[in-house]
């Protein structure tokens with residue numbers, strides 16, 4: 001089951017890679033969320049070794065390089081994404097250590113090495129959260145920073161129609177696995193409660209510094225027509241579409 005799902009997700013991300021070029025990348029954390037420019041969660045990057053989990057096209061790594069990081073490392077399930085990241089970073093004058101491997105299996109990473117490990121809208125793709133957080137815990141330095149963003153768990157509980165939001169189909173109490181089509185490609189994901197995320201981090205020796213459950217001020221201040229779409233601003237005015245975590249490895 002695990003291998004089958006990983007293979008399907010990899011194939012779909014290979015197919016989508018070119019259409020996902022820099023779509024969710026720092027300083028953007030996620031759909032309609034405040035940006036890093038507003039939140040300032042990252043420590044000073046000057047001279048720091050950083051690892052991007054699910055680095056996609058490499059745009060977030062470039063942002064780290066532009067802000068002074070001394071070593072850029074990235075991993076991604078999709079060889080096509082890694083290929084795109086490699087080309088993009090080289091074109092921008094950066095050398096990076098990139099590997100096409102799943103975050104569930106990070107055996108090749110150096111231990112206690114990174115000052116900062118981050119993941120922009122990718123960590124939630126893991127098929128095994130405890131194992132992935134353990135992998136990160138192994139390669140980050142004590143005192144190092146983990147920052148990640150992902151869909152807010154409430155997102156998949158709420159249905160919108162006829163100018164109203166409904167808790168229909170809400171299954172918040174279950175960390176259920178589900179499959180759907182993303183831009184026509186079959187993918188499988190797991191819902192996780194906020195407590196699942198936080199407890200898993202605590203079990204692997206992370207201290208939570210901050211959790212952001214916000215919509216950007218810019219969106220909150222504007223008027224929008226009601227829309228049923230998943231990432232609609234009208235929805236973001238009522239609930240956070242993304243959450244962001246900053247934690248320290250003890």
Ligand SMILES: C[S@@+](CC[C@H](N)C(=O)[O-])C[C@H]1O[C@@H](n2cnc3c(N)ncnc32)[C@H](O)[C@@H]1O
Pocket residue numbers: 009013020022023024025026053054055056057058059060061075076077078081101102103104119120121122125126127
């Ligand atoms: C929404 S994109 C993230 C974009 C990227 N963070 C950026 O800054 O441009 C999600 C990424 O997660 C990767 N991914 C999905 N499942 C993965 C897994 N199990 N292990 C590693 N990467 C995975 C996908 O290939 C895709 O590149």
